[in-house]
Amino acid sequence: ILNVEQSPQSLHVQEGDSTNFTCSFPSSNFYALHWYRWETAKSPEALFVMTLNGDEKKKGRISATLNTKEGYSYLYIKGSQPEDSATYLCASPRPGGGADGLTFGKGTHLIIQP
Amino acid sequence: DTGVSQDPRHKITKRGQNVTFRCDPISEHNRLYWYRQTLGQGPEFLTYFQNEAQLEKSRLLSDRFSAERPKGSFSTLEIQRTEQGDSAMYLCASSPGGRVLGYTFGSGTRLTVV
Numbered sequence: 204i205l206n207v208e209q210s211p212q213s214l215h216v217q218e219g220d221s222t223n224f225t226c227s228f229p230s231s232n233f234y235a236l237h238w239y240r241w242e243t244a245k246s247p248e249a250l251f252v253m254t255l256n257g258d259e260k261k262k263g264r265i266s267a268t269l270n271t272k273e274g275y276s277y278l279y280i281k282g283s284q285p286e287d288s289a290t291y292l293c294a295s296p297r298p299g300g301g302a303d304g305l306t307f308g309k310g311t312h313l314i315i316q317p
Numbered sequence: 318d319t320g321v322s323q324d325p326r327h328k329i330t331k332r333g334q335n336v337t338f339r340c341d342p343i344s345e346h347n348r349l350y351w352y353r354q355t356l357g358q359g360p361e362f363l364t365y366f367q368n369e370a371q372l373e374k375s376r377l378l379s380d381r382f383s384a385e386r387p388k389g390s391f392s393t394l395e396i397q398r399t400e401q402g403d404s405a406m407y408l409c410a411s412s413p414g415g416r417v418l419g420y421t422f423g424s425g426t427r428l429t430v431v
């Protein structure tokens with residue numbers, strides 16, 4: 204069983220501040236790490252798929268890092284804006300078997316306060 | 318192509334009734350996934366298709382659940398004899414394949430069993 208854990212569960216941030224949150228996953232049999240953003244009443248949207256240890260990806264004000272040896276990834280948001288309010292999910296492909304379905308964490312619910 | 322679409326968006330049903338949901342994936346994507354998300358949890362894998370073949374079913378999926386993807390295009394998820402515990406958001410996603418490519422999700426079907 205693959206356990207993907209996220210912290211914190213929820214986070215309130217003032218508009219303009221920067222923030223970050225964590226995803227941890229088993230470091231053995233690592234294959235890939237996905238980040239998704241899920242806004243209320245919308246579809247989960249893919250942000251990043253990361254595969255290499257030390258990888259860093261960036262999309263506008265959002266960036267992510269990956270440490271496969273210790274089993275964690277950080278997501279950073281610089282200069283938070285109200286439109287960043289969403290649930291941020293990380294996920295990893297389940298080890299073993301032929302399926303590549305993802306195991307998701309419970310998410311970090313981010314609220315940006317104006 | 319307008320992405321992954323799911324129908325209906327909301328469904329309220331009485332306990333014991335059967336319900337069916339539909340998912341239309343991105344046409345070029347040969348992989349289609351069903352997930353279920355309940356309050357406070359991340360999406361949980363239910364089942365997965367590659368073209369028309371159902372390659373894996375989660376142990377979460379009881380005998381009351383069945384999914385099909387005739388001709389490798391749209392998919393349906395049927396729940397027979399619904400129970401209150403089936404109340405959840407049912408998400409469909411598609412991908413072109415491989416564990417390092419992000420999924421494209423639909424907006425989900427919110428099922429409420431009363």
